[in-house]
Each structure stands twice: as C-alpha cells, then as structure tokens.
Amino acid sequence: MAETIDGAALDQLFRTARTMNKWQDRPVPESKLRELYDLLKMAPTSANASPARFVFITSQEGKEKLKPALSSGNLEKTMSAPVTVIVAYDTAFYDKLPQLFPHADAKSWFTSSPAFAEQTAFRNGSLQGAYLILAARAVGLDTGAMSGFDNAKVDAAFLEGTGWKSNFLVNLGYGDPSGTFDRLPRLSFEEAAKVV
Ligand SMILES: Cc1cc2nc3c(=O)[nH]c(=O)nc-3n(C[C@H](O)[C@H](O)[C@H](O)COP(=O)(O)O)c2cc1C
Numbered sequence: 023m024a025e026t027i028d029g030a031a032l033d034q035l036f037r038t039a040r041t042m043n044k045w046q047d048r049p050v051p052e053s054k055l056r057e058l059y060d061l062l063k064m065a066p067t068s069a070n071a072s073p074a075r076f077v078f079i080t081s082q083e084g085k086e087k088l089k090p091a092l093s094s095g096n097l098e099k100t101m102s103a104p105v106t107v108i109v110a111y112d113t114a115f116y117d118k119l120p121q122l123f124p125h126a127d128a129k130s131w132f133t134s135s136p137a138f139a140e141q142t143a144f145r146n147g148s149l150q151g152a153y154l155i156l157a158a159r160a161v162g163l164d165t166g167a168m169s170g171f172d173n174a175k176v177d178a179a180f181l182e183g184t185g186w187k188s189n190f191l192v193n194l195g196y197g198d199p200s201g202t203f204d205r206l207p208r209l210s211f212e213e214a215a216k217v218v
Pocket residue numbers: 039040041042095096166167168169170171190202205206
C-alpha cells in the first residue's frame with residue numbers, strides 16, 4: 023500500500039511552494055516541458071476526456087503577441103518569464119473519445135448536449151491546469167498562474183481556427199523569491215470542510 027510521500031516532496035509541491043512574480047534569467051528547455059506534460063497527462067479527467075490543450079510560449083515573438091492581452095499587473099512578470107503557458111480547452115474534445123475511451127460510445131454523450139460538453143471541457147480543462155501547476159513543481163519548476171488577461175484577445179492571437187478556448191495562463195521558470203509577498207492565510211479545515 024502507498025504511504026504519504028516524504029516531507030521534502032510535500033514541501034516542494036505544497037507547503038513551501040510559492041506563486042512567483044519574478045524570474046531568474048535561466049531558460050527552460052523543451053525537454054522539461056515534455057517531462058511536465060508526461061506527468062500531467064496521467065492525472066484523471068472525466069471519461070478520460072483530457073480536454074485541456076497547452077500553448078507553451080517561449081519565444082520573444084510569442085511574448086510580443088501575448089503582450090496586448092495582459093493586464094498591467096501581469097505584464098512585467100509575464101514578459102520576463104522564460105515560458106508562459108496558455109491553458110486552453112478543446113471545445114470539440116469529444117472527437118478524441120473513440121481513441122481515449124474506446125470501450126463506449128462516449129462521444130455521443132457530448133454531441134447530444136452542447137451545454138454538457140462545455141461544462142465538461144471547462145471543468146476538466148481547469149483540473150488539468152491545476153495538474154500542470156503541480157507537475158511543474160514536481161519537476162523543479164516554479165509557477166505563476168494568472169486570470170488577469172483578455173481571453174478574447176488571446177484566443178484571436180493564438181487559437182484562431184483550432185476550436186480551442188483559453189482558460190488561464192501560467193508562467194513557468196525558475197523563480198526569484200525576492201518577488202513573493204508574505205504568504206496569505208488559508209482556511210482551516212473547520213472553515214472549509216464538513217465531515218458528514
Ligand atoms: C487561476 C489563478 C489565477 C490567478 N490570477 C492571478 C493574476 O491574474 N495575477 C496575479 O498576480 N496573481 C494571480 N494568481 C496568483 C494567486 O493570487 C496566488 O496563487 C495566491 O495568492 C497564492 O499565492 P501563493 O501560492 O504564493 O501562496 C492566480 C492564481 C490562480 C490559481
């Protein structure tokens with residue numbers, strides 16, 4: 023039976039990991055992005071639908087394309103991050119269900135209800151964005167998630183013709199802890215949970 027992972031791993035994933043606002047001038051090779059994807063893809067989604075899609079922006083040209091969509095508070099840290107990921111979801115994710123869930127006609131569950139399809143794509147795509155944050159930390163990267171940007175502008179600049187929609191952004195790299203604020207409080211178990 024599996025045990026709780028060791029304390030150093032828990033620190034790296036949760037307890038001492040911080041959202042980063044400043045970045046070291048240290049590149050992230052594509053091999054690291056592939057290592058991170060190969061972990062996050064294994065985490066669960068409903069009907070194994072895996073609706074998230076990821077655009078890894080690593081070039082200066084890509085950053086310049088992203089710039090007009092960013093809120094002012096997110097501008098500097100995003101332009102200086104080695105990588106910015108657009109966490110998106112595929113609105114036609116169900117086209118891949120014959121491959122991903124071959125033992126049932128799962129595609130028809132979604133083609134018969136656009137609202138259910140959208141809900142499933144957004145729910146599971148968001149989960150996969152969270153998996154990306156934890157997978158990044160697991161492979162030694164720091165992260166900074168952002169919802170402060172114009173989704174329509176990002177979609178027009180990067181996702182035109184794909185059927186993908188942006189959800190949120192995540193900066194990736196090796197953080198400079200001088201850019202972090204004091205840790206904010208979290209809700210206690212009593213405040214956030216019930217055991218019934
Ligand atoms: C989905 C999401 C969106 C966020 N959007 C922004 C943002 O637009 N700008 C920003 O500076 N921080 C943003 N944050 C960062 C949070 O404020 C930060 O993760 C939280 O305060 C916890 O900080 P800590 O991880 O250092 O404890 C976002 C975080 C998440 C998960």
